[in-house]
Amino acid sequence: MRHLLLALFLAPLLAFVVASSSAMAAPMDQLVPEFASNTLIMNGVTTALDGRRFVVLQPQKPGQPEIAEITSGSAKPYPDAAWNSWHVGQDGRAAFVGANSLRIGPDGALWVVDRGAPGIGAPLADGGPKLVRIDLATNRVSRAYDLATVAQGASFVDDVRFNGGVAYLTDAGRPALIVLDLTTGQARRVLENHPSTIAARPLMAEGGQLMDAQGHPVVVHADQLEVSDDGRWLFYQPCSGPMFRLETRFLDDPSLDNEMLSGHVAPFADTPSTGGTAIDATGTIYVSDTDRSRILKVSPTGEISTLIADPRLAWVDAMWIDDSGKLWLPAAQLNRTSGLNQGRDAVDWPVTLYSIAIGAKPVRR
Template sequence: MPVARCPVIISLALAVLAGALSVPGVGRAKAAEDPRLAVAITLDVPSTGISIASDGRRFLVLARLDGSAGPQVVEWKDGRLAPYPDAARNGWTKGDDPAKAFIRVNAQRIGPDGALWLVDTGAPGIGNPVLPGGPKLIRVDLATNAVARIYPLAAVTRADSFVDDVRFNGGHAYLTDAGAPGLIVLDLATGQGRRVLDGHPSTVSDRPVSAEGKPMHGPDGKPLHIHADQLEVSPDGRWFYYQPSSGRMSRIATRYLDDPSLSDAALAAYVEPFAETPSTGGTAIDAAGNLYVSDTDRLAVLRFAPDGTRTTVVQDPRLVWVDAMWIDDAGKLWMPAAQLNRMAPFNDGTDRVAKPLTVFTLAIDAKPAPNDHR
C-alpha cells in the first residue's frame, strides 16, 4: 500500500542523505572554516602530538604509519624538522638493540619537570608484537639534549601491548595500554611498575573507533578497537581521567591508583563514569580542570568542565583526527590534525591523506595545568 511505504521511502532518503554527509568531500566541504584557527606548522608526515617548551622550542612525534623513512621524534627549528635528540636514536633498523633506539614512539610530552618524555611502544609496526627490551618510557634532558633515563616496561607489558601515552602525578607516571587493555602505574624513583585495571570495562573499547562519520578498520579489515588511550590528571592531582579512543571517559582518585596494597577488584570499586565522550584522537587539560577532547566524527574540539558539562570549543572541516593537544603559556590550544583515519592502514588499504598536514592553534584564554607541564 502506498501509504504504508511512505515512511520507508522517507527513512531511506534520510539514510542516503546521512551516508552522503559521511562520505569524504560531500557535505563537509560546504562547512564553514573557523577564522579563529591559525596555521602554526605544516608537515608532510602526520604528527600525533606536539609539545612547546617554556623557551618556545617545539617538539613533535611523527606517525610514520605509511612506511616512510625518517625520524620519529623531531624538533621544529627554523621551519625544518631535526631528529631529536639525535639521528642515532631515530635510526633503529631490524637487528639493532631495541633498548638503545626508538622502535616506535607513539607519544611525547614535556612533563612537569621540564624534560621531554617519550613513550616507545616497542613494536616496529601496527599489528607486530613488541620486541624484547622495546617498550620503554624515555626521559630526555632539554638542557643537554641527551637521554637522561630509560624506564624499561617489559615487566608490565605483554606481547599484544601498545603502550600509548603518559601523564604524571607527583612521583608517579601513569601510562595507558591500548593493546592489552589496562593502566600502568610507574614509580619514577625506583622504576618499578604495576599493571592495574587489567581488562576492566573502563579500559576496554566496547565499540569501534570512528572518524568523519565512518567506523574505522584495522589493517586486518576488522573494526578497529583502541583500548585505554587518552588520559589526564586534574590540576590538584586528585583525579585521573582516562578512556578508550572510542569514548566514554572514566575517572578514579589518584590516591587509590597509587596504593599498591589494593587489588584490581578493590581498585575497580573506585572507578567512576565521568562523561559520555565521543570517538577521540587526543585530549588536554587546563589550569581550571577543563578537559579538551577532540571529536573525530564532528571534526571538533569539545570542552568538559570538571562537573562533566560539555561545550563545543571549535568545529572546522580541517580538524581531521586532532590528536594529542597542547596548551601553552600564552593561552593557545595546539591541535595537530593528523588525519590518521585517512591513512592506508585504517582506510581499507587506501591512503587519502590530504597534504600538507597542519598543526593549528586557537586562543582559548586558558593556562596549562601547572602539574601537567612547564
C-alpha cells in the same frame, strides 16, 4: 493572513540561522596554522618554556623520524639521528621503536612514550616498550624506564601523565593502566580488562568506522588520560570513549587489588571517539571528536560543549596547552592513512599543526 503568519514565523528563524552561521564562522577563523608538512604525519605536539617545539611522528616510509624538533621551518630528528634509526632486529633500548606520544614534563624535560613495536599488532622489540626522559639542556637521553615487565604480548603503551613521583600510562593493546614509580623504576598494571579500559564501541572518524588494511575493525583500548591540577583525579578512556575518573590516592595504593580498585572507578563524561585530550588548570578537558572533526570541552562536572568544529581538524591527536594560553592541535589525519583506512591512503597533504587561543592556563604536573 496566512502569508503574514508565515513571514512572522520565518523572520526570526532566518535571523537565528544567520546569527548561528556567523557564530560558526568566527571560531573557524581563529585556527592558526603553526607548521605544515607534505611528507610527515604529526600526531602529537609539545612546547617548552623557551618556545622550542617538538612533535611525535608516525612514519609512513623508511627514513622518517619518530621524534622531531621543529626548527627553522623544518622537522629535525630529535635528540639525534641514532635514536630515530631503529630497524627490525635491532635492540630497542637505545632507539625509538614506535614513539607514540610526547610531552614536556613538570621537570622541564621531554618525555617520550615508546610503544615498543613499529605498528599496531606488530611484535614488541626487545627493549622496545619504555618511557624515555630527554634533558633539553644537553639534548641527551638521561633515563629510559624499561616497561618490559608490564608491557608484553599485544601491549601497546600509549600515553603518559605525571603526578609527583609517579607516572600513569595507558595500554591500548592489552587494556589496562600502568603505574610507574619514577624513583625506583618499578611498574605495575592495574584495572586490566576492566570495563573502563576496554573499547566497547566502534572507533569512528569522519562518519565511518575505522578498518585496518585487512578490513578488520580497529580497536584501541585505554588511550587518553589526564590528571587534574590538584593531582586528585585521573581521567581516562578507551579511544572510542566514554571517559571515567578515579582518585589517584586509590590508584597509588599498591595494596588495593583490581576488585577493590574498580570499586572507586566512576563514569565521568559520555565522550565520543577521540584522537587526543588536554586539560587546563580550571579542570576543563579538551577532547578531539574524530567523527565530527571538532574540539569539545568537558567541564569539571562532565558537561560537554563544543569549542570549535572545522573540517580541517581531521583526527586531531595529542593536544597541548602552552603557557601563553594556546591549544595546539595536530590534525594528523590518521584515519586517512592506509593502515587505518582499509589499505587506502587518502591523506590530504599537507598535514597541518594548528593552534587556537583559549586563554587558559595549563596543568603542569
